[in-house]
Amino acid sequence: MTSATTHSPATTGALAKTPARPRAKKVRGREERSTLASVALHGTLILASLVASFPVVWIVFISLGPKTAWQSPGEVLGNLSLDNYAKVLTDTDFPQWFGASVIVAGGTTLLGVFLAATAGYAVSRMRFPGHRQLMWSFLVTQMFPMAVLIVPLYELLARFDLIDNYLGLILTYATTAVPFCAWMMKGYFDTIPHEIDEAGRVDGLTPFGTFWRLIVPLAKPGLAVTAFYSFLTAWGEVAYASQFMGADHYTLAVGIRTFATESRADWAMMTAASVIILIPATLVFLVVQRNLVSGLTAGGTKS
Amino acid sequence: MVAPVVIVLAVLVLYPLGYGFYLSLTNANEANVARDIGAFHAPATYEMVGLDNYWSILSGADGDFYPRLTWTIVWTVSCVALHIAIGMGLALLLNRKMRAKLLYRALLILPWAVPAFVGVFAWRLMLNSQYGVFNEMITAVGLPAQNWLATPFAQKVAVIMVNVWIGVPFNMVALLGGLQSIPKELYEASEMDGASPWQRFVNVTLPGLRPVTNTVVLLGCIWTFNMFAVIYLLLGQNTTGEADILVTFAFRKAFTGVSDYSGAATYGIVILALLLAFSTFYRRRQLKTEQA
Numbered sequence: 001m002t003s004a005t006t007h008s009p010a011t012t013g014a015l016a017k018t019p020a021r022p023r024a025k026k027v028r029g030r031e032e033r034s035t036l037a038s039v040a041l042h043g044t045l046i047l048a049s050l051v052a053s054f055p056v057v058w059i060v061f062i063s064l065g066p067k068t069a070w071q072s073p074g075e076v077l078g079n080l081s082l083d084n085y086a087k088v089l090t091d092t093d094f095p096q097w098f099g100a101s102v103i104v105a106g107g108t109t110l111l112g113v114f115l116a117a118t119a120g121y122a123v124s125r126m127r128f129p130g131h132r133q134l135m136w137s138f139l140v141t142q143m144f145p146m147a148v149l150i151v152p153l154y155e156l157l158a159r160f161d162l163i164d165n166y167l168g169l170i171l172t173y174a175t176t177a178v179p180f181c182a183w184m185m186k187g188y189f190d191t192i193p194h195e196i197d198e199a200g201r202v203d204g205l206t207p208f209g210t211f212w213r214l215i216v217p218l219a220k221p222g223l224a225v226t227a228f229y230s231f232l233t234a235w236g237e238v239a240y241a242s243q244f245m246g247a248d249h250y251t252l253a254v255g256i257r258t259f260a261t262e263s264r265a266d267w268a269m270m271t272a273a274s275v276i277i278l279i280p281a282t283l284v285f286l287v288v289q290r291n292l293v294s295g296l297t298a299g300g301t302k303s
Numbered sequence: 304m305v306a307p308v309v310i311v312l313a314v315l316v317l318y319p320l321g322y323g324f325y326l327s328l329t330n331a332n333e334a335n336v337a338r339d340i341g342a343f344h345a346p347a348t349y350e351m352v353g354l355d356n357y358w359s360i361l362s363g364a365d366g367d368f369y370p371r372l373t374w375t376i377v378w379t380v381s382c383v384a385l386h387i388a389i390g391m392g393l394a395l396l397l398n399r400k401m402r403a404k405l406l407y408r409a410l411l412i413l414p415w416a417v418p419a420f421v422g423v424f425a426w427r428l429m430l431n432s433q434y435g436v437f438n439e440m441i442t443a444v445g446l447p448a449q450n451w452l453a454t455p456f457a458q459k460v461a462v463i464m465v466n467v468w469i470g471v472p473f474n475m476v477a478l479l480g481g482l483q484s485i486p487k488e489l490y491e492a493s494e495m496d497g498a499s500p501w502q503r504f505v506n507v508t509l510p511g512l513r514p515v516t517n518t519v520v521l522l523g524c525i526w527t528f529n530m531f532a533v534i535y536l537l538l539g540q541n542t543t544g545e546a547d548i549l550v551t552f553a554f555r556k557a558f559t560g561v562s563d564y565s566g567a568a569t570y571g572i573v574i575l576a577l578l579l580a581f582s583t584f585y586r587r588r589q590l591k592t593e594q595a
Contacts, residue, residue: 038401045396049410055425055468056417058436062428071434119308134309141316142522143578145529147553148571151326151564152319175315178308180522236418238532239554253420260539267428274421285416289409293480 056278063271070267084272094273096248097255100166102280104241104251105234107170112177112230113223119178120185120222121211125197135186138179146239154243164246172240177233181226188222188295189215224288225295231284235277252277320575326568327356333562349565356569365566367552368573375528375548378463382530383523385467387516390474395508397475398482415472419532426465427452427537455545458538462546466533470526474519481515482508517589524585525578549574 033041062069063084065076088094123134153172154163162168192215200210216223238253245254256277259269288295330352337347360368397408414422429437430451438448449457489507498506509516534551547555549570557567 041396041399041401042403045393045407045411048393049407051468052411052472053413055422055429056413058429059421059425070428070431073436115308115311137312139521139525139582140579141312142525143529143575143582144316144320145550145553145571145574146531147550147557147567148323148327148575149316149319150554151557151568152322153315155322156315156319171311171315174311178311182308232416232418236420236532238420238536243558253418256420256424265427270424271428274424277421278417281416281418285412289412292412292476293483 059271059274062267063275065268067268070271084268085276088269088272088276092259092269093250093255094276097250097252098276100245100249101235101252101277103166104169104173105231107166108173108177108234109227109231111170111174112181112233113226115174115178116181116185116226116230117216117219117223118211119182121189121215123182123186124189125194135183138183141175141179150240150243153240157244163244164249166249169241169244169251170234172244173230173234173237176237177230181229184229184295185219185222185226188219192218221291221295223295224291228284228288228292232281235281323568323571326565327572328353329565330355331564331568332566333564336564352565356565357573360569360573368570371547371549371552374459374546375550378459378548379524379527381463382466382470382527383520385463386470386474386523386527387478387520389467389471390478390519393471393475394478394482397479411475412472414469415476417469419469420536422469423465423533423536426461426468430461430537452538458546462534462537465537466527466530469533470523474523477515477519478512481512485511521582521585524581528578529574 061076062073064080064082065073066079066081066083069076069079122128123131157163157165157168157172160168162171196214196218197210200214205213236253237251241251242254242257245251250258252273256270256273259266259273328351329349331347331349335347335349337344359365363369393411397404397411417425429435432438432448432450432453435451437451442448449460451457451461485508489511490503493503493507528548529550530548531550531554534546534548535554538546544552553567553570553574556563556570
């Protein structure tokens with residue numbers, strides 16, 4: 001912000017010298033647009049929305065057709081059916097994978113939000129040795145390539161008997177999601193006035209009591225983004241899940257790949273499964289989307 | 304209160320990292336690590352080889368590193384540039400009064416809610432060279448059809464396209480948030496002074512967005528450099544290897560053929576070193592411009 005305020009006086013000075021330009025024929029207010037500009041604005045946004053949503057619409061469309069629909073999409077409209085869905089839900093292990101993903105993603109969300117919120121709050125409010133380095137190290141953990149972590153992590157989890165175990169996967173995902181979330185939460189907590197903490201202390205609350213009873217309720221938008229991010233990290237991760245989990249505990253991301261062999265993918269099954277997988281993600285998204293902008297803003301601008 | 308995170312990170316990140324570094328100094332592979340064959344336990348027989356792995360990579364002796372590095376940089380720069388440019392464009396369009404704003408925003412954020420592997424499958428279906436709808440669409444507007452998932456150049460275009468589709472919403476939301484935090488008075492003041500829309504963009508919007516763009520660019524570079532799912536899942540077994548970035552290449556090293564654990568670990572450490580160097584440099588430069 002400082003740079004903006006230092007910039008504008010300079011601009012002001014330069015521009016003030018130029019004589020006032022002749023006014024446009026019709027004087028428009030700040031928030032008004034000409035018809036042409038409106039058409040261009042809405043046209044661009046409609047086009048962009050189509051590009052953004054088309055792949056999703058397309059798999060929904062193909063999933064409603066017969067088995068060969070992916071080769072001849074024209075057949076879909078005349079033969080709408082839910083057969084692919086019925087088949088995925090009854091003839092495959094899909095329900096089991098779904099259950100596994102719900103457990104893993106739910107666990108990651110709970111653990112992720114708890115860890116990120118406490119860490120973010122601590123960094124925002126407390127001064128302790130290594131305070132600055134901690135923020136930097138959160139960023140650094142984002143750089144660790146999975147290729148270097150995956151073999152050692154496998155051995156570590158094996159030692160604690162956590163391979164092929166939901167808890168092992170939840171802990172692994174937490175390490176991916178938490179650093180970024182803590183970073184974001186720190187920015188969010190920074191926007192909550194310190195006076196609130198002081199009031200809590202005066203009323204005799206412990207530091208954790210202040211955090212839990214006063215700050216957490218105020219930080220809901222930030223927590224919503226954190227929950228969304230943790231959930232999606234776990235719901236969509238492929239590499240760890242495919243190496244750490246056995247056939248009895250496949251998550252969706254791993255299980256769905258069994259519909260595709262080396263040479264050929266069963267698109268009827270894959271599209272139907274994909275659509276079912278999308279539903280919980282979209283629901284979580286709808287719940288938090290109002291908070292996304294405000295939650296992310298605080299994290300982004302104040303870091 | 305910070306203790307839980309520190310413990311979790313130390314155990315699950317620092318320990319594996321240290322162990323990975325140790326592996327990178329050995330010649331460990333599938334044939335010589337400790338393993339159980341039935342009831343028989345075979346102890347590890349790999350040994351320390353010092354910096355040999357690093358030397359064979361950095362000297363170019365393995366023949367894979369520099370081509371992969373070049374492509375990884377091209378991939379990262381193009382993806383991040385497109386993410387920011389498109390995200391900024393859409394954020395600017397959305398940041399004004401209009402009808403159906405909430406609907407547009409919801410539709411534009413949609414790819415973010417789609418788990419990466421589902422998005423990638425949808426694109427694989429659309430990009431199929433024989434039956435894919437994408438080729439039909441581009442031929443309809445007069446562009447030549449491509450064998451998207453088979454030829455090296457088309458593969459590279461395809462992975463960038465899919466990654467841009469997946470990544471724009473995050474950038475758009477972050478930049479939109481940044482735009483909303485710029486005080487309206489600054490725009491009013493500059494308009495009073497007769498600044499053109501372009502001048503307002505350059506002198507008010509861009510500086511006001513700097514805190515957000517700095518963060519988004521840094522995170523975007525780190526995430527894209529290490530992006531695994533898009534390339535690995537989109538190309539699957541069909542890959543010619545040409546479109547592999549360092550991370551997917553290292554993963555293949557560790558998990559296909561005779562697993563080369565030490566080689567993969569060495570790649571991982573080199574990747575980490577590159578990213579650390581980049582972000583340190585980036586932060587330094589950022590601090591300098593802030594003080595200037």
